[in-house]
Amino acid sequence: MSTAPAPTLARRAIEHARERGDHPAIICEDRVVNYRRLHSDSNRVAHALRATGIEVGNRIGYLGKESEHYYTSLLACAKVGAVLVPVNWRLTPREVDHILGDSGAQLLMFDDEYREVVERIRTELPQLRELVCLDLGGDSDHGQGLRDWSAGFDDSDLPPVTGFDDAVVQIYTSGTSGLPKGVVLANRSFFTLPTAMSAAGVAWIDWLSTDVNLITLPGMGIAGIGWFMHGFSAGATNVIMRMFEPQEAVRLVRAWGVTTTFAAPAMLQLMLDERGVDNSTFASFRKIAYGAAPISEALLSRCIEVFGCELAQIYSSTEAGSVAVCLPPAVHTLGNPLLRAAGRPCPGNELKIVPVTSAPEATGEPAAPGVIGQVCIKTPAAMLEYWNNPAATAAALQDGWLHMGDLGYLDDDGYLFLCDRINDTIIVAGQNIYPAEVEKQLSEHPEVSDVAVFGVPNPRWGDSVYASVVLTPGATVTPRQLNLFLRGRLADYKLPTGYRFAERLPRNPAGKLLRREIRDDLLAEVHATEPEFVQT
Known part of the structure; x- marks a missing residue:
């Protein structure tokens, strides 16, 4: 009895082109690319990469917003055994230079609007052999566009050169705790979850060939690329956005009959706040997954009421490679105390909590139920390594367990x-305070739109608790009123001793708060100018 080869992105592209070639694979700005054309275009790009000397294991940089070119390039890399290195287009030239230099990228594909960034760093990256401008219209003064660049090559299939466990993408961490590290993911990261869910007979989250899958998060991160790849693997139609805009997201839902999506809670809030939306606007939805940040009970209630579909919360990380933990739709009933949970391990995954020492380093022995410690996950989707960083790899992967940076x-x-987060813990007179706990309670105040809680050095107590708060439009609330609201909800030592009111809070592309940036900005201002800063 013959056994089918393990799935890879390259093999799945061939299968879809053969079996559902006319089905829309990607819709971007209402341009439709079917599976046959996606396969054909990526074959041409793969042959072009080969012609430039790209070999198995070489790194290919990509600096640009979402488009069909991004996923065409990813598939092309997979077909020649190269590893795509997506670069966050919001980064500074210095940060882009670090990622391209650290990865050793030998070719860079970039959107024309980032040409100035590329020109500033080009001389510092001698390993770059070729630059490919990705002008969408193909008529840029600076480049031909990806399709024109590869037009002279044939679209024949290439022989497979990599397998299930071979690297296919290298995603750099957000750098919230130091310089970004390159997380190397294999083909298997995009296939193990659906297989395990199906084998277990559960559909907490799923992707169907009939789905219209809206990608709201950028593909340069695991949330965006992972959600797309699961939809791609299923043969679904994937509607991608150049960048998230709530009005455009709502339009796409209406125009294309979107059935499923994954979004950060802030994105769901913005979609719900769009003028004129109601249950009928989102009637096509069958399932929404949310994550990357906590969700308030008030927002969750609105999601349940207006979206009118199944909801699932997911928890993961770039290093985990795919969804690790899920709070199933069945739990999403108002008033259910389990709504405060992140969920249970997805089929095929294991989960444990280990105590944390003052280092902090995990001891490896599981903690008892109810005891806070470091979250550890064992998953077949986990990263292969941190690129060129064996010490960090060894610290994160121990005996098959991935040690997350979270406490729980x-x-x-x-x-x-x-x-x-372990590194976000605030210690006041020896007492651990977890910012997320304080943020959750502050977010329940009716006049608070967004909040970040963090610690700042205090010579007497070790740390002091501070909060940066975004109020709802037109609201006027004092720090005293906020702390009166918190009394009875939190122990007194957890109450913020200082508040800063802001117009917005910085988040990374996945929607996670950049607490370090907020704290550092605050401290710089206090030391420099003693700005408007209110202490209770």
Whole structure:
């Protein structure tokens, strides 16, 4: 009895071109690319890469917003065994230079609007052999566009050169705790979850060939690229946005009959706040997954009421490679105390909590239910390594367990409750305070739109608790009123001793708060100018 080869992105592209070639694969700005054309275009690009000397294991940089070119390039890299290195287009030239230099990228594909960035760093990256401008219209003064660049090559299939466990993409961490590290993911990261869910007979999250899948998060991160690749693997139609805009997201839902999506809670809030939306606007939705940041009970209630579809919360990381933990749709009933949980491990994954020492380093022995410690996950989708960083790899992957940067605990039924990032813990007179706990309570105030809680050095107590708050339009709330609201909800030592009111809070592309940036900006201002800063 013959056994089918393990799936890879390259093999799946061939299968879809053969079996559902006319089905729309990608829709971007209402341009439609079917599976046959996606396969054909990526074959031509793959042959062009080969002609430039790109070999198995070489890194290919990509600096640009979402478009069909991004996923065409990813598939082309997979077909020649190269590894795509997506670069966050919001980064400074210095940060872009670090990623391209660290990865050793030998070819860079870039949107024309980032030409100035590329020109500034080009001389510092001698390993770059070729630059390919990705002008969407193909009529740029600076480049031909990807399709024109590869037009002279044939679209024949290439022989497979990599397998299930071979690298296909290298995603750099956000750098919230130091210089970004390159997380190397294999083909298997994009196939293990659906297979395990199907084998277990559960559909907490799923992707169907009939789905119209809206990609709201950027493909340069695991949330965007992972959600697309699961939809691609299923043969679904994937509607991608150059960048998230709530009005455009709502239009796309209406225009294309979107059935499923994954979004950060802030994105769902913005879509719900668009003028004129109601249940009928989102009637096509069958399932929405959310994550990357906590969701308030008020927002969750609106999602349940207006979207009118199944909701699932997911928890993961770039290093985990795919969804690790899920709070299933069945739990999403108003008033259910389990809504405070991140969820349970997805089929095929294992989860444990280990105590944290003052280093902090995990001891490896599981903690008892209810005891806060470091979250550890064992998953077949996990990263291969941190690129060129064996020490960090060894610290993160121990005996097959991926040590996350989060603190949490398990209840008696195995549900994971997150407390905070390990490095974000605030210690006041020896007492641990987890910012997420304070943020959750502040977010329940009716006049608070967004909030970030963080610690700043205090010579007497070690740390002091501070909060940066965004109020709803037109609201006027004092720090005293906010702390009166928190009394009875939190112990007194957890109450913020200082508040800063802001128009917006910085987040990374996945929607996660950049607490370090908020704290550092605050401290710089205090030391420099003693700005408007209110202490209670």
